[in-house]
């Protein structure tokens with residue numbers, strides 16, 4: 001009886017571990033995970049992700065006008081992704097449009113719904 005309980009607990013743990021591993025693989029690899037995880041708790045929470053993406057936005061904004069044109073993000077987004085991110089359709093991706101998009105990606109990747117990616 002005890003043995004059966006232990007086995008099923010181990011099975012559930014394995015499932016949890018593999019679900020957590022899938023969490024972040026949708027949006028980042030292990031190297032990115034290590035850079036984003038500022039407090040080194042093994043998980044990237046919303047504020048860590050947003051802080052990183054705010055810096056990423058600034059570094060992509062080559063001409064420093066506060067928005068991204070398609071040529072500034074050509075390596076990160078294809079034309080279709082750019083259009084989907086530019087929600088007001090003015091041909092530029094503002095910081096809030098960018099953060100809306102990446103935080104939506106974060107939410108989609110956070111399958112466990114606990115606000116962090118392990």
Ligand SMILES: [Ca+2]
Nearest residue numbers: 037039041043
């Ligand atoms: Ca963390």
Ligand SMILES: [Ca+2]
Nearest residue numbers: 061065067068
């Ligand atoms: Ca710009």
Ligand SMILES: [Ca+2]
Nearest residue numbers: 086090092093
């Ligand atoms: Ca726009």
